[in-house]
Amino acid sequence: MPLLETRDLGITFGGLRAVGDFNIKIEEQELMGLIGPNGAGKTTVFNLLTGVYLPTEGVINLDGENIVGKKPYEIVQKGISRTFQNIRLFKDLSVIDNVKMAFHHKMKYSTIAGILRLPSYWKEEKEIHEKSLELLKLFNMDHLAYTTAKNLPYGQQRKLEIARALAANPKLLLLDEPAAGMNPNETKELMETIHFIRDKFKIAILLIEHDMGLVMGICEKIVVIDYGMIIATGTPEEIKKNKKVIGAYLGE
Amino acid sequence: MSRMDKKLKSYSINIGAILVIYILLTLLMKFGIINSYYEVIVISIGINIIMATSLNLATGYLGQLALGHAGFMAVGAYVSAICTSHMNLPDTLQLIVSILVGGIVAGLFGILVGIPALRLKGDYLAIITLAFGEIIRVIILNLNITGGARGLKGIPLLTSFNSVYWITIIIVAIIYTLIHSRHGRAIISIREDEIAAESVGIPTTYYKNFAFSLAAFFAGIGGGLYAHYYTVLDPGSFDFMRSIEILIIVVLGGMGSLTGSIVAAIVLTILPQLLMDFADWRMLIYSIILVIMMLFRPEGLFGKKEFSLITLLKGKQHAFNPTPNSHGRSE
Numbered sequence: 001m002p003l004l005e006t007r008d009l010g011i012t013f014g015g016l017r018a019v020g021d022f023n024i025k026i027e028e029q030e031l032m033g034l035i036g037p038n039g040a041g042k043t044t045v046f047n048l049l050t051g052v053y054l055p056t057e058g059v060i061n062l063d064g065e066n067i068v069g070k071k072p073y074e075i076v077q078k079g080i081s082r083t084f085q086n087i088r089l090f091k092d093l094s095v096i097d098n099v100k101m102a103f104h105h106k107m108k109y110s111t112i113a114g115i116l117r118l119p120s121y122w123k124e125e126k127e128i129h130e131k132s133l134e135l136l137k138l139f140n141m142d143h144l145a146y147t148t149a150k151n152l153p154y155g156q157q158r159k160l161e162i163a164r165a166l167a168a169n170p171k172l173l174l175l176d177e178p179a180a181g182m183n184p185n186e187t188k189e190l191m192e193t194i195h196f197i198r199d200k201f202k203i204a205i206l207l208i209e210h211d212m213g214l215v216m217g218i219c220e221k222i223v224v225i226d227y228g229m230i231i232a233t234g235t236p237e238e239i240k241k242n243k244k245v246i247g248a249y250l251g252e
Numbered sequence: 253m254s255r256m257d258k259k260l261k262s263y264s265i266n267i268g269a270i271l272v273i274y275i276l277l278t279l280l281m282k283f284g285i286i287n288s289y290y291e292v293i294v295i296s297i298g299i300n301i302i303m304a305t306s307l308n309l310a311t312g313y314l315g316q317l318a319l320g321h322a323g324f325m326a327v328g329a330y331v332s333a334i335c336t337s338h339m340n341l342p343d344t345l346q347l348i349v350s351i352l353v354g355g356i357v358a359g360l361f362g363i364l365v366g367i368p369a370l371r372l373k374g375d376y377l378a379i380i381t382l383a384f385g386e387i388i389r390v391i392i393l394n395l396n397i398t399g400g401a402r403g404l405k406g407i408p409l410l411t412s413f414n415s416v417y418w419i420t421i422i423i424v425a426i427i428y429t430l431i432h433s434r435h436g437r438a439i440i441s442i443r444e445d446e447i448a449a450e451s452v453g454i455p456t457t458y459y460k461n462f463a464f465s466l467a468a469f470f471a472g473i474g475g476g477l478y479a480h481y482y483t484v485l486d487p488g489s490f491d492f493m494r495s496i497e498i499l500i501i502v503v504l505g506g507m508g509s510l511t512g513s514i515v516a517a518i519v520l521t522i523l524p525q526l527l528m529d530f531a532d533w534r535m536l537i538y539s540i541i542l543v544i545m546m547l548f549r550p551e552g553l554f555g556k557k558e559f560s561l562i563t564l565l566k567g568k569q570h571a572f573n574p575t576p577n578s579h580g581r582s583e
Binding site: 050071072076077081084088089091101102104105107109111113114116117124125128165167168 | 426429430433434435436437438440441444445447448449450451452453454455456462556
């Protein structure tokens with residue numbers, strides 16, 4: 001059984017069918033790329049998968065369970081985390097607090113325990129503190145733990161957003177243009193990071209990206225969409241040769 | 253081990269400070285240095301601290317601009333006063349029961365208003381809450397049980413310096429520890445970025461309503477204390493201006509700083525009294541001070557930081573700090 005499977009997924013805004021007949025299967029630990037020209041509906045797909053938009057048609061199965069109609073925070077708890085095209089950090093909070101936010105739903109202590117600072121509060125807060133530092137260490141950011149998020153350089157902010165998404169313990173990570181605005185060096189580092197994440201956390205990754213070097217370099221499978229429809233699916237080699245894809249990007 | 257010691261130390265310093273201030277104020281009252289006129293000011297400071305810190309929970313931490321806080325205060329004041337008139341318990345117990353009932357009803361109103369209103373943001377929410385505050389006032393003005401425009405008279409005097417002091421301490425402590433727990437982090441995440449909060453697994457609707465109704469609950473308690481101190485309630489004292497006064501305290505102290513709210517509540521309660529001598533110029537000077545304050549420190553006295561005795565005594569520390577802002581608290 002694939003980790004994530006969509007069947008005839010689609011959404012219509014008014015008269016505009018932004019995405020339609022969207023069928024993909026993502027296996028566990030698969031690295032998949034989602035590409036397409038501007039306005040093709042890539043981010044809309046992400047918003048459908050994460051519950052931001054309610055699909056007007058179709059099914060999304062995560063581990064065999066249909067997650068259509070679930071709230072975004074419920075879907076995160078079920079195992080799909082994401083990052084955003086325009087970084088969305090908790091800008092005025094410290095780096096470590098950004099990460100701690102994502103541990104929220106895994107902590108158990110009640111409001112009363114938090115207010116009265118019962119032993120469960122101290123125990124769990126200490127655990128989460130250590131886990132957050134560990135996670136930051138994996139990204140070589142532990143020395144920045146108490147820096148305010150907005151003061152980080154751009155590349156680090158991207159990394160922090162990915163770290164935060166991972167803190168929610170996903171089975172599938174959605175990255176929306178992780179390399180946007182990065183210089184070639186940063187992009188190269190990012191490619192290594194993405195590989196590292198997949199191997200270390202044993203999760204599947206679906207990423208939207210315009211940087212073809214990055215997509216072709218790391219994705220095992222690529223899905224191309226145009227005008228909300230899938231026009232090609234395959235390995236990077238197959239996609240490179242696909243006439244429809246070339247047509248969509250360069251014109252007929 | 254050393255962390256344990258630090259924890260104990262910070263608690264004992266704060267509790268020590270609370271006790272010292274309490275003893276000091278009690279002694280000053282006993283020897284008549286704080287006479288009954290000043291006592292009124294001390295008690296209104298306490299009530300204003302409750303109102304400001306609770307509004308800070310909704311506006312400073314949750315980030316939702318609410319302009320109807322006096323409405324919740326009114327609900328708490330009237331409900332607790334009516335509760336007292338229908339019961340006959342020993343004084344202290346009666347006060348506790350009444351203000352709790354007042355607080356709970358105000359909290360329920362918070363949920364009632366919050367569910368539709370919190371779908372909106374910024375100016376829209378401000379207008380809805382403003383309208384709600386006015387609706388409450390007009391309803392009170394037209395009901396029999398509240399005495400209408402004549403006001404509600406003959407409420408027994410149950411609030412004392414002791415009760416106000418300790419209830420204020422308890423409420424501030426509750427808000428402080430709440431904010432520094434995972435639930436408080438969730439509340440702050442909504443202020444920072446609601447979409448991001450939802451995307452890391454935080455049920456934002458729940459926490460918005462939770463924080464908003466908790467703020468209303470504490471405002472209701474503040475209203476209950478108010479009712480049992482002034483013993484007369486007049487709907488006019490819970491109008492829009494009262495909400496604005498509370499908001500000014502929060503903004504001046506710093507949105508997202510409890511100690512800021514406390515200091516600002518003290519300053520802004522005493523200031524008009526100090527300016528009494530200038531009768532005609534009073535409001536003018538008061539306003540000018542606000543304008544100057546906002547020009548030079550738009551983030552408020554404390555910004556989002558907390559004043560901490562421990563930090564003050566020892567300098568900065570990091571160690572284990574489960575909190576978004578600073579550590580420790582002082583009263």
